Amino acid sequence: MPAPAPTLRSLAxxxxxxxxxxxxxxxxxxxxxxxxxxxxQQAAREAGYRRNPLAGALMSELRRSRGSAFHGVLAAIDxxxxxxxxxxxxxxxxLVAGLDARATDLGFKIERFSxxxxxxSVQRLDSILQSxxxxxxxxxxxxxxxxxxxxDWARFAGVYTDYIIERPRLHTVCPDHYRSLLSAxxxxxxxxxxxxxxxxxxHQDERLQYRWSAAFRAFQDSHPQIRALPPLITDHFxxxxxxxxxxxxxPDVVLGHHVEAVDWMQACGARVPATHGFxxxxxxxxxxxxxxxxxxxxxxxxxxxxxxxxxxxxxxTGIPEWPTTxxxxxxxxxxxxxxx
Amino acid sequence: MPAPAPTLRSLAxxxxxxxxxxxxxxxxxxxxxxxxxxxxQQAAREAGYRRNPLAGALMSELRRSRGSAFHGVLAAIDxxxxxxxxxxxxxxxxLVAGLDARATDLGFKIERFSxxxxxxSVQRLDSILQSxxxxxxxxxxxxxxxxxxxxDWARFAGVYTDYIIERPRLHTVCPDHYRSLLSAxxxxxxxxxxxxxxxxxxHQDERLQYRWSAAFRAFQDSHPQIRALPPLITDHFxxxxxxxxxxxxxPDVVLGHHVEAVDWMQACGARVPATHGFxxxxxxxxxxxxxxxxxxxxxxxxxxxxxxxxxxxxxxTGIPEWPTTxxxxxxxxxxxxxxx
DNA sequence: GCAAATCTTCCGGACAGTCCGAATCATGCC
DNA sequence: GGCATGATTCGGACTGTCCGGAAGATTTGC
Numbered sequence: 001m002p003a004p005a006p007t008l009r010s011l012a013x014x015x016x017x018x019x020x021x022x023x024x025x026x027x028x029x030x031x032x033x034x035x036x037x038x039x040x041q042q043a044a045r046e047a048g049y050r051r052n053p054l055a056g057a058l059m060s061e062l063r064r065s066r067g068s069a070f071h072g073v074l075a076a077i078d079x080x081x082x083x084x085x086x087x088x089x090x091x092x093x094x095l096v097a098g099l100d101a102r103a104t105d106l107g108f109k110i111e112r113f114s115x116x117x118x119x120x121s122v123q124r125l126d127s128i129l130q131s132x133x134x135x136x137x138x139x140x141x142x143x144x145x146x147x148x149x150x151x152d153w154a155r156f157a158g159v160y161t162d163y164i165i166e167r168p169r170l171h172t173v174c175p176d177h178y179r180s181l182l183s184a185x186x187x188x189x190x191x192x193x194x195x196x197x198x199x200x201x202x203h204q205d206e207r208l209q210y211r212w213s214a215a216f217r218a219f220q221d222s223h224p225q226i227r228a229l230p231p232l233i234t235d236h237f238x239x240x241x242x243x244x245x246x247x248x249x250x251p252d253v254v255l256g257h258h259v260e261a262v263d264w265m266q267a268c269g270a271r272v273p274a275t276h277g278f279x280x281x282x283x284x285x286x287x288x289x290x291x292x293x294x295x296x297x298x299x300x301x302x303x304x305x306x307x308x309x310x311x312x313x314x315x316x317t318g319i320p321e322w323p324t325t326x327x328x329x330x331x332x333x334x335x336x337x338x339x340x
Numbered sequence: 341m342p343a344p345a346p347t348l349r350s351l352a353x354x355x356x357x358x359x360x361x362x363x364x365x366x367x368x369x370x371x372x373x374x375x376x377x378x379x380x381q382q383a384a385r386e387a388g389y390r391r392n393p394l395a396g397a398l399m400s401e402l403r404r405s406r407g408s409a410f411h412g413v414l415a416a417i418d419x420x421x422x423x424x425x426x427x428x429x430x431x432x433x434x435l436v437a438g439l440d441a442r443a444t445d446l447g448f449k450i451e452r453f454s455x456x457x458x459x460x461s462v463q464r465l466d467s468i469l470q471s472x473x474x475x476x477x478x479x480x481x482x483x484x485x486x487x488x489x490x491x492d493w494a495r496f497a498g499v500y501t502d503y504i505i506e507r508p509r510l511h512t513v514c515p516d517h518y519r520s521l522l523s524a525x526x527x528x529x530x531x532x533x534x535x536x537x538x539x540x541x542x543h544q545d546e547r548l549q550y551r552w553s554a555a556f557r558a559f560q561d562s563h564p565q566i567r568a569l570p571p572l573i574t575d576h577f578x579x580x581x582x583x584x585x586x587x588x589x590x591p592d593v594v595l596g597h598h599v600e601a602v603d604w605m606q607a608c609g610a611r612v613p614a615t616h617g618f619x620x621x622x623x624x625x626x627x628x629x630x631x632x633x634x635x636x637x638x639x640x641x642x643x644x645x646x647x648x649x650x651x652x653x654x655x656x657t658g659i660p661e662w663p664t665t666x667x668x669x670x671x672x673x674x675x676x677x678x679x680x
Numbered sequence: 681g682c683a684a685a686t687c688t689t690c691c692g693g694a695c696a697g698t699c700c701g702a703a704t705c706a707t708g709c710c
Numbered sequence: 711g712g713c714a715t716g717a718t719t720c721g722g723a724c725t726g727t728c729c730g731g732a733a734g735a736t737t738t739g740c
Contacts, residue, residue: 007695007696007697008696008697009695009696009697017719017720018719018720018721019697019720019721020697020698020699020719020720020721021718021719021720023697023698023699024698024699024719027697027698031717031718031719032718032719033717033718033719036718036719050444050447051696051697052398052402052447052696052697053445053446053447054394054397054398054401054653054696054697055398055402055695055696055697055698056696056697056698057394057697058392058394058395058398058696058697058698058724058725058726059696059697059698059699059724059725060697060698060699061394061698061725062395062697062698062699062723062724062725063697063698063699063700063723063724064698064699072390072392072393072394106393106654107390107391107392107393107396108393109390173664176665178518178549178551178554179549179665182549206562209518209519209522209558210558210561210562211518211558213558213561214518214554214555214557214558215554217554217557217558217561218549218550218551218553218554218557221550221553221557222546222550296662299661299662302662303662303664306650306654309393310646310650310653312394313394313397313650313653314446314646321639322636322639322642322643322668323668324513324643324666324667324668325516325519325666325667325668326664326665326666326667327664327665327666327667328662328663328664328665347724347725347726348725348726349724349725349726357690357691358690358691358692359691359692359726359727360690360691360692360726360727360728360729361689361690361691363726363727363728364690364727364728367727371688371689371690372689372690373688373689373690376689376690391725391726392725392726394725394726395696395724395725395726395727396725396726396727397726398695398696398697398725398726398727399695399696399725399726399727399728400726400727400728401696401727402694402695402696402726402727402728403694403695403726403727403728403729404727404728
């Protein structure tokens with residue numbers, strides 16, 4: 001018969017102290033006599049006491065927010081960037097939808113906030129969140145490098161829903177671009193395509209640390225039967241540049257973000273999907289029906305909610321010691337720009 | 341002045357019922373009169389009641405486990421592979437150490453099991469785990485593709501601590517090889533190294549879907565001032581092959597797993613660290629002091645424990661609908677094989 | 681027809697750890 | 711001696727859940 005697990009109260013009784021003194025002592029509060037604190041800590045070690053992190057999280061929240069009880073509200077922060085491309089709106093929306101759905105399942109609620117330019121300042125955000133008793137934050141993808149280092153992170157737990165954030169270094173959740181592109185290329189190879197071409201905007205590749213082009217090159221290197229066409233990586237989408245590249249290297253299937261490339265290919269005499277193919281590497285940016293990769297923003301949003309809520313349940317706030325990246329491979333979707 | 345948020349107790353008082361009846365009613369317990377339940381639910385909606393998810397999780401766990409000493413036991417499964425290289429033993433040990441430490445923090449305990457060859461069969465494992473009431477499983481890295489699809493996954497939550505597992509498709513936790521190598525190369529570039537060379541065993545690159553070589557190529561592509569030497573990727577570590585490659589391409593710094601390459605370089609006339617450098621891309625495989633990347637198995641183990649325990653606390657078992665990969669960048673470590 | 685058994689519905693106790701105001705006691709100063 | 715100050719400890723209140731049992735209604739058995 002195993003002995004029941006020691007609790008604050010049983011430990012207190014053992015020591016002839018009150019549960020509060022024991023609690024304060026274990027957390028190193030200056031309100032207790034150092035000698036008492038030491039005695040308590042030793043007794044805790046010997047009794048094998050382990051504090052229940054869930055209870056800790058609950059009580060800390062409950063006591064701190066005095067009255068306006070913890071209601072599990074999470075903030076979704078949108079960076080109001082004027083130069084962000086419009087075509088990422090669908091992706092954003094789906095991300096928030098997944099976030100919302102999963103958070104609701106787990107008993108939390110999402111509220112959206114806008115920061116920068118048309119939105120509030122970071123300092124204002126800090127006081128808004130603190131007065132509302134919100135301490136879980138999801139940062140929606142930003143086009144440029146976001147900076148929220150001015151927030152008082154000791155009070156918050158946060159997740160960024162894109163590859164890299166340095167200010168501060170938080171856990172991130174994002175698509176597995178590398179693996180997604182690799183499996184798309186593998187699928188195309190089994191269907192007989194031998195001259196895949198990649199068309200990217202430079203900024204899109206750089207912000208992912210070249211993961212798109214790296215996967216493309218790695219696939220070429222490991223598949224000798226595939227023609228190693230050089231990818232076209234340009235500063236801006238440009239018809240003339242694309243067509244020069246297309247005519248010169250003659251890809252049979254083009255992979256890229258910009259669906260309008262289909263028109264440009266057809267203007268060069270290619271027939272899509274009869275003779276040539278086009279594959280979108282982010283279907284949420286498409287402006288017309290298309291085959292390609294669904295990067296699954298909805299599932300990413302759900303996963304972000306889980307990650308954040310797990311932190312809150314462990315009562316973990318602040319910048320993580322070892323920030324991690326959680327990735328999800330894309331899902332292949334058939335479409336009219338590729339013959340089956 | 342905002343009204344205080346409604347709680348179970350305030351709602352119960354309003355309705356003239358006890359807090360337990362209200363709680364049961366809101367969770368659809370068959371113990372309450374359906375008419376009462378409906379009345380409660382309507383009142384809750386009108387009052388805008390939202391249950392505190394933290395308190396819910398805590399109490400649910402508390403009541404269910406009825407004062408047992410620990411909240412649960414997790415299984416760490418080791419695949420007993422005869423052909424696994426010996427040099428991964430340190431990495432394994434550190435991984436388990438991190439797992440154990442974090443699990444203990446969170447009120448869980450780790451027990452190790454061995455499967456295959458010298459260990460038990462998968463079917464035997466299934467019955468052992470079920471009879472012991474264990475339902476959280478961490479799979480330690482396997483050299484070949486592990487197969488645990490025969491386990492009755494409806495009862496288990498699992499995490500694999502390496503890149504890819506297909507049988508079944510679980511969440512995984514592993515180093516971010518791509519990002520680690522990229523930042524190591526960037527660091528070397530800022531220190532003036534211009535001819536980095538990569539030396540890999542083929543199997544090591546393939547099981548990571550070419551992430552090592554892809555990062556190496558991506559770095560070369562994006563840094564024109566760096567000489568793009570071809571990586572040496574061989575079936576086995578081979579001195580003659582290495583030296584031929586070294587003499588021909590003259591790398592000034594070599595990155596790889598196999599520290600013995602330092603001897604081979606020196607036999608070719610290179611002086612390490614005076615004129616040339618060597619960087620290990622997995623310091624836990626080193627057989628002598630060395631500069632390089634610590635892939636942080638301890639932190640990975642800790643993260644695996646968190647991921648698994650979060651699933652258990654949400655009461656989620658079975659194969660996840662969308663398996664994700666959680667990665668952690670390596671940490672740069674100085675050493676005697678590289679001048680500062 | 682009435683006691684006993686069964687079922688329905690609701691209630692109360694116990695539980696976790698935290699925070700802050702209040703209580704208690706010792707010490708210093710005039 | 712009286713009062714202010716400081717050091718230390720304590721108690722109350724807080725969240726939602728589970729289960730044993732109370733109270734009352736209904737059915738069963740003879």
